[in-house]
Amino acid sequence: xxxxxxxxxxIGDVHLDLGDPDVEPFCRMLQRLAETCDSxxxxxxxxxxxxxxxxxxxxxxxxxxxxxxxxRGRGVAVHxxxxxRDFRIGQAFRGDAFDTxxxxxxxxxxxxxxxxxxxxxxxxxxxxxxxxxxRLCRSGxxxxxxxxxxxxxxxxxxxxxxxxxxxxxxxxxxxxxxxMITDYASGFAAQGHDAIVxxxxxxxxxxxxxxxxxxxxxxxxxxxxxxxxxxSRGIRFEGFEEV
Numbered sequence: 001x002x003x004x005x006x007x008x009x010x011i012g013d014v015h016l017d018l019g020d021p022d023v024e025p026f027c028r029m030l031q032r033l034a035e036t037c038d039s040x041x042x043x044x045x046x047x048x049x050x051x052x053x054x055x056x057x058x059x060x061x062x063x064x065x066x067x068x069x070x071x072r073g074r075g076v077a078v079h080x081x082x083x084x085r086d087f088r089i090g091q092a093f094r095g096d097a098f099d100t101x102x103x104x105x106x107x108x109x110x111x112x113x114x115x116x117x118x119x120x121x122x123x124x125x126x127x128x129x130x131x132x133x134x135r136l137c138r139s140g141x142x143x144x145x146x147x148x149x150x151x152x153x154x155x156x157x158x159x160x161x162x163x164x165x166x167x168x169x170x171x172x173x174x175x176x177x178x179x180m181i182t183d184y185a186s187g188f189a190a191q192g193h194d195a196i197v198x199x200x201x202x203x204x205x206x207x208x209x210x211x212x213x214x215x216x217x218x219x220x221x222x223x224x225x226x227x228x229x230x231x232s233r234g235i236r237f238e239g240f241e242e243v
Contacts, residue, residue, distance in 0.1 A: 010108075012221060018059065037076065040078050042080050043120075053147075079098060084200065087143075090102070105188070110230040114192060115194065119198065182209065206237075
């Protein structure tokens with residue numbers, strides 16, 4: 001079991017870009033959440049593409065990382081669950097901006113409830129093309145070849161990769177796979193978790209499983225500026241508004 005928390009915020013796909021006007025509002029939201037939460041969990045795709053290599057960090061990424069580093073320095077736990085647009089984040093930022101980096105899911109214990117947070121990119125079993133790509137791009141041989149490239153070429157390849165990823169598998173992205181997500185979440189509920197929280201699908205949804213656990217799908221932050229909060233009052237979606 002994870003350490004018991006009093007208030008946890010879970011943030012889904014943010015998808016920030018270089019020069020993005022949403023970078024500063026997002027950092028302000030993180031700072032505000034850190035005033036009332038003792039744990040922040042980001043469940044992947046913080047940027048449209050993020051590679052855990054110090055030589056490849058761009059200005060918008062450094063700004064957000066600096067904010068997360070400062071929040072963690074104040075004693076707030078900050079965790080990252082890698083998404084499909086994140087690569088080797090742990091080797092660069094675990095123990096620095098993040099307490100934990102994982103692609104296998106993360107448990108948070110809040111007010112006696114077990115909350116399981118995972119990106120959700122493996123929930124859709126029909127998306128075989130993506131699953132094959134995921135195996136390839138997370139293999140050691142892929143990164144051995146990538147790291148042989150000079151830094152400037154690595155940046156160019158990463159930029160083209162991000163553009164390619166935006167346009168792939170549009171048919172799979174068109175429909176929300178409710179039944180597959182239900183089956184996927186039921187496996188975690190069977191392990192004793194009371195709430196399963198996913199991102200990846202960019203829509204806000206909540207339903208209850210027959211096992212009694214709740215499923216929460218987070219929307220894309222840039223579109224709705226909403227996140228999930230868990231505390232003694234329960235689990236709920238909340239919005240961010242500038243003051």
